[in-house]
Each structure stands twice: as C-alpha cells, then as structure tokens.
Amino acid sequence: MSSRSTCRPTTRAFWCSFCRGRRVSPCKNLRRRQGLSGTRSTFPPGRDVVWDGEVFRLEQPSGHPSAPKPSADRLFKSLADHRGQFAIGVVLSGTGSYGIREIREADGITIAEEPESCKYDSMPVSAIRTGCTDLILTPQQIGQHLQKIISTSRDLSSLKELNVDPSRSKDLLEILLAHTQVDFRQYKENTIHRRIERRMIAKGIDDSEHYVALCRKSVDEVEALYRDLLISVTRFFRDIEDFLFLADLLRETYSDKPPKEPVRIWVPGCATGEEAYTLAIIACEALGGLDKVASDDVQVFATDIDERALAVARKATYPIAAISDIRRDYLEKYFDVNQEVITVKQKLRSMILFTRHNVFQDAPFASTDIVSIRYVLIYFNSRLQERVLNRVLYSLKSDGILLHGTSETTGRTGSGFIQLNNHNRIYKKRDRKRTGRDTELAFTPEHRHGAHSGSHASTAVPDRWEKFDQLANAVVTNGLLVGRGQSILRIFGDIAPFCEIKSSGPDLLKNVSLLKKQFASEAASLLLVAFKYKEKRAGRWHAFEGVGFNTLQITAYPLPSEGDDEEDTVLLGFATEQRELPDAEEKSDYINYIEDELSRTRDALRVTVEHSPWPL
Ligand SMILES: C[S@@+](CC[C@H](N)C(=O)[O-])C[C@H]1O[C@@H](n2cnc3c(N)ncnc32)[C@H](O)[C@@H]1O
Known part of the structure; x- marks a missing residue:
C-alpha cells in the first residue's frame, strides 16, 4: 500500500510500472468505506484513512493539529496492526512520516522513493532517516520490485532450508562478522532466520543459496541485512506505565534524599534515542524540572551498535508524528515543535552521550543508578542474556534500578534483583551483602571456580570475591x-x-x-x-x-x-x-x-x- 495525497507526475512512473500487466481499475477518490482488491485510491484531504482488517475507512484526524492530514503514519500503523508481515509500505514524495517503522516492526516490507527523484523529498528522507526502509528505489524500480515481492513465495520453505543446512546461515553470520565486527552467533536462531528471510523477500529471492551468494559479492546487501538484524525500532515513553512507575519511584527517592552525585543512567541498545531522552526527562522531573537541574546533574550513556540509529539520536529531531507519544506538558518543556518535526531542547541533549558500544563485547559502564535495557535481550540466546545481565549487575550501584521490556526477564541472574512491582518490569539490585548461596547464582553450573580458595557453597563470601565474580561474569x-x-x-x-x-x-x-x-x-x-x-x-x-x-x-x-x-x-x-x-x-x-x-x-x-x- 502506498501513501500519497495526489497523483503527481513523479509518482505516475511508479503506477505505470506497477500496474503493467495487472488488472487495476482507474484511480478513484476513496469513498467512506472501501475494499481493496484491484483498486487504486487517492485519499481526500482533511481526513485520515485506516485499514480495519476488511475495508479502508475514512476517519476524523486524531493527531496533533499540526500533523499532516491524511496521516500516512496512521494508515501504515493500521496496516501493520492488521496485515503484519504481509504489509508493504511505499513512501513516495510528500511531507512527514513515522509509521513506516510500524510496518517494519511487524516484519512487513518498507520501500522509500529515491529522494533525488522526488519533487518533495522530505517524506522519503524522514522515512530513510528512521533506518527502517528495506529498499530505496526510483518510482519505476518500485513498481517492478513490488511485482517481484508479491510473487515471491512466503511459504517459509527458504527458512526451512536454513534450518536443514545451518552452514548457509553460518556463512552469512561469518560474512557479517567480517564486515561489521559484530558476532551474531549468540543471537536467537529464529530471529536471525526470520530477518534473513525478510531480506530475501525484499530482494525477491526465494533460494537461500542465491542469497548467500549475493551477500558474498554485495557489501550493500550485507549492510542491509545488518540493519535488519538490529531492528532499531523504538519510541518515546514506550510502555508508559513503566515510566510512570519509575517517575514516582525517583521522585520519592530524591525528595527524601537528593542525590549527592550525578544520576547516572545507562541505556544499552538505545536505537534512535527516544528511550534515552524519555529517561532524561523522567530524571529531570524527579529532580524538580529542567530549570532546576544543572546539565551535569543527570548523565545518560546511551549506547548501541547501530551507527545510523545513533546518528539520528544525536540529531535529536523526530517526525511530528512522535508527539502522539509525549505528554503535552513534557512536549512544551523539553521540545521545540514546528510543522514537520520536533527537536529535543539543547539542555536535555547535553545530558546524554550517544556512543557506539557493544553490550556484550565492550566493557560495561560502572557505578550506574539506572540501567534501562529494553527489547534488546529478547534477541539474544539464553547464555548471552545471562552474560549481559551479569554485566548489568556489575554496572549498577548496590541499590541501582533495572528496567526491562515486556516479556524480558532477569533469568538466571534473577536473585541478583528484586522486582519492585508485579505489573512492571522494574527491578532493584539486591544489596551486596549476600551469602555464598547467592553467589552461586552469578555462576552457571559449568563454571568451575574457587579452585584455590575452597568451596564457597555454604559460607559467607567476602566482598572481594563477589566483586571479582561479578566482573568476571560480566566480561x-x-x-x-x-x-x-x-x-x-x-x-x-x-x-x-x-x-x-x-x-x-x-x-x-x-x-x-x-x-x-x-x-x-x-x-x-x-x-x-x-x-x-x-x-x-x-x-x-x-x-x-x-x-x-x-x-x-x-x-x-x-x-x-x-x-x-x-x-x-x-x-x-x-x-x-x-x-x-x-x-x-x-x-x-x-x-x-x-x-x-x-x-x-x-x-x-x-x-x-x-x-x-x-x-x-
Ligand atoms: C528494538 S531496539 C530497542 C530500542 C529501545 N531499547 C526500546 O526499548 O525501545 C533494539 C536495539 O538493540 C540494538 N542492539 C542489538 N544488539 C546489540 C548489541 N550487541 N549491543 C548494543 N546494542 C545492540 C539494536 O541496534 C537496536 O537499536
């Protein structure tokens, strides 16, 4: 499904190449409710359009007054919700865009028009900037490519081939390691296979051997697969209840005892930065608001291995559609808003350091008050999750706070943390004065240790050993x-x-x-x-x-x-x-x-x- 407001000459080429050889009725204005098959529709101005699972519906705009109408984002989101991996989002020329991420997150395919071929390039440019576009093509290429994608089989047989012949996915992971220095071998196999398959569908390839051959000769394709594996999708105040809970917790803590040192927050896997800015806002609010805090009262280390996502984060400018995730009073205090984009205020930006850092390969940040590692561990196998969580344990001060995403758990490191509330994934690090029984948790059964210090299974463990154990487990x-x-x-x-x-x-x-x-x-x-x-x-x-x-x-x-x-x-x-x-x-x-x-x-x-x- 493509998004466009009017049929501009620049997009005519796309429709011509896409419709060639297909039975498609002439372009019509969308009526109040309309089915899909074989129709091309333009959307009337001033109304939003959503796909409700059966038909397109015209709706009253629900976004911010300055959000574009019709809203491509709302349309894309509804398609992602109902069609998931079968949704295809194509962004041609126009203004504003965010919902392309929703399609990508739902495993659909996303295509942006090559900006140089656009009359107004801001919409594909902002879609490309999200890092969530699978293909960037001219209108003619988009039409031809859509034909290919639609006719590529989705019966998962290529995925089965990867399972039957693991050397193919192993080859791809080694090509990735050589090219990016990131080792995906301990990421979950299913996720890796799904991502490879998505790239194959996007490229219209249905044989995994051909895809491996393409990656051997095309650096661009290896880059595209790398970005796909990273899934750098995020948003401001994602899982708002968790952030409200954290806000209350910090407010209570700091009103009793204002911090003597800067509040240090580490956000591994920060993607395009929204989560890091959200946490900085929550910390500033707990300390009395942006005007009351000095720039170095809050220090956020926001890290990721995706350089493109980090570049977006540093720019601190997001499509206007992001405002629907942000409370109006926070929007006024912490952002500059204009017609098409919102930009984080300089003072908040100066509290955050965005830097490339691999959460399981590089040394962890020390003495942090909060670590927010959300929707990152779900991509790792259980062994790697445990290793990363041990790094988090090492990084946090003794009463530090850990934030997880929904469906993420503290696994075998669980006894290192206390869950603060049944409804949220927010934990506090357990006090360091622990017994030997607790220390066993920092080790997996296959870890032999204490060879010359005796067994610690039932005796109290000195702090020094504990410190070593945590560091060792972490690194x-x-x-x-x-x-x-x-x-x-x-x-x-x-x-x-x-x-x-x-x-x-x-x-x-x-x-x-x-x-x-x-x-x-x-x-x-x-x-x-x-x-x-x-x-x-x-x-x-x-x-x-x-x-x-x-x-x-x-x-x-x-x-x-x-x-x-x-x-x-x-x-x-x-x-x-x-x-x-x-x-x-x-x-x-x-x-x-x-x-x-x-x-x-x-x-x-x-x-x-x-x-x-x-x-x-
Ligand atoms: C789905 S996003 C999560 C974004 C954000 N934490 C949130 O909750 O919305 C996952 C992020 O983890 C990053 N990532 C994956 N493996 C990583 C690693 N080994 N080290 C650091 N970041 C990693 C990806 O690049 C991606 O930006």
Missing part, C-alpha cells in the same frame, strides 16, 4: 584472577585449552606459567602493565585452534584493591572466536594491529625493566 567466559607474583587466586570457566602441564609438583596450578608457551610471555607482559597502570590491556589475536574457535585473545582487567589489607589483582580473560585472519587486502588493519602490538610491547618492556618484582 569473560573463561579467565583467571591473578595476584601480584603471578599467583592464581581463582579460576573461572574452562581454561584447560590454554594450559599445558610442563612439570609436576604442588605448585603446578598456582602460577600463570601453566599457560601454553605461545601466549605465556604475552600474558606476563599484560599482567605487568595492568598492575602498573591500572588500565585494561588487550593482547593480540592468536591463531589458535579449539572446539568452535580458531583465534584467542587475552585481556588483562585490573581490579585495584579498595583497602590496605587487600592486594591488587588482575583478571586475565581468554576470549575465543571463529574469525577470518587478516589477509593481504586488510593491510591497513594489519599495520594498525602491528603498531598496537609494538606499543604494548614497549609499555611492557618499560614496566618490566623499571619495576619488575620478579626475576627476568
């Missing part, structure tokens, strides 16, 4: 906690593949010299530097074959002591991946990596020479 799957003198204090996960037995005797497992020869010296250098500078240091990727991986990277995370009676420790993490090793074409990456390695070696040497407490 590594397999690792070692190392004290000064390279003594191993604790083992986490399975480190057996990285060790070799060089001698026998009681000290066999007590020292990092148990690591395999090819990385033992690098591990020692990383440890030296991490102890000295108290900074995280990553080693190089080693070619190293194991079950399900061919590369290994060692990273040292310093854990400085918090008191005189504690010693500094460093967590050595072993990350493994199946990845393509640099070839001649990736020379510049390779040079960067050699330079990094040189500088690491120099650092290590300097520290070794100046400060080493150990014999060289």
